[in-house]
Each structure stands twice: as structure tokens, then as C-alpha cells.
């Protein structure tokens with residue numbers, strides 16, 4: 200199963216358009232549109248509840264549905280616009296919510312994470328108004344999925360300088376889409 204984690208916020212999102220062009224090449228997919236989910240950042244109550252379920256190994260609870268879907272995907276495409284040097288908060292909220300020990304990762308006796316996710320690759324698709332600096336978005340996602348979730352390969356697909364005066368954003372996005380046509 201190909202999982203599309205859509206963290207785009209705007210209905211006319213160019214990032215979503217670029218990601219969908221990639222998905223067209225990859226095949227049928229399941230989409231999780233993060234802004235449509237009833238999902239909150241963890242608080243003391245929700246964290247405590249999750250820890251109690253993990254302690255009891257009660258992985259049938261619906262709070263684990265998103266984690267299981269992520270862990271079971273064979274291929275993952277994440278799309279997120281470049282916001283504030285990073286990505287929209289809804290993506291961090293999703294990561295907090297899927298990060299369940301025993302589903303996406305487990306810890307060895309010496310405290311090292313051992314990834315449990317099946318996906319062989321994760322694509323991170325983004326567009327930026329100016330120059331794209333990957334340090335706090337793609338680099339962070341790459342660190343997390345490789346070191347903690349066990350997904351060995353990641354790839355960045357990016358179109359930048361969309362909002363620079365005088366630039367033709369449509370042309371930049373179209374070029375990024377035709378680059379995909381050449382590569383896949």
C-alpha cells in the first residue's frame with residue numbers, strides 16, 4: 200500500500216499538485232489529509248492514556264490506527280509546504296500521534312530505537328516561496344524515519360522561489376512536474 204500523508208493546508212496547494220504528479224507515477228494510494236483529521240497535539244491526558252494502552256499492549260485501541268497505517272505502508276509520500284523555515288504544525292502533530300512504541304519503533308535494551316515500519320522509501324515533497332533550506336523539515340524527517348522508524352531511503356522533491364516577484368510560479372511547478380516525468 201502506498202500512503203500519501205498530505206500536510207498541505209491550502210485548497211489550491213502547489214505542493215499537493217506536485218505530490219499528486221509523483222503519486223500518479225507511483226500507483227494507487229491511500230490519502231490521509233491531515234487538516235481533515237480530528238487530531239490534537241499530545242497533552243498530559245492523551246499521553247497518559249496512550250502510555251497506559253502501550254503498557255497493557257492494547258494495540259487494538261483506535262488511537263493507534265494512524266500509527267498502524269503508517270507502519271504497514273510499503274511506500275510513503277509526505278507533502279508539506281515550506282512554512283516558517285519548517286512545515287505546518289499539523290505535520291508535527293501527526294508525528295506525535297503516530298509515534299507509538301511497539302508499532303512504529305521499539306527500543307533495544309540499551310535504549311536505541313529499532314524501526315518497525317515496513318516502507319522501503321519515503322518521499323518528502325515541498326514547495327517554497329523563497330530559497331528552500333532543508334535543515335528543519337526534510338533533514339528532520341530524514342533523521343526521524345531512518346534512525347527511529349526504520350525507513351532506509353528518503354528522497355526530497357522540491358520546487359522553490361515560487362513567491363519571488365517576477366517569477367512565474369506556475370512555470371516553476373510545471374517544470375518540477377516535468378522533471379518527474381523524466382525521472383520516473
Ligand SMILES: Cc1cc2nc3c(=O)[nH]c(=O)nc-3n(C[C@H](O)[C@H](O)[C@H](O)COP(=O)(O)O)c2cc1C
Pocket residue numbers: 207208209211212213214215279280281282283284285326327328329330331361362
Ligand atoms: C504561513 C506561511 C509561512 C511561510 N513561510 C515561508 C518561509 O519560511 N520561507 C519561504 O521561502 N516561504 C515561506 N512561505 C511561502 C510558501 O513556502 C510558498 O508559498 C509555498 O509554495 C506554499 O505552498 P502551497 O502552495 O502548497 O500552499 C510561507 C507561506 C505561509 C502561508
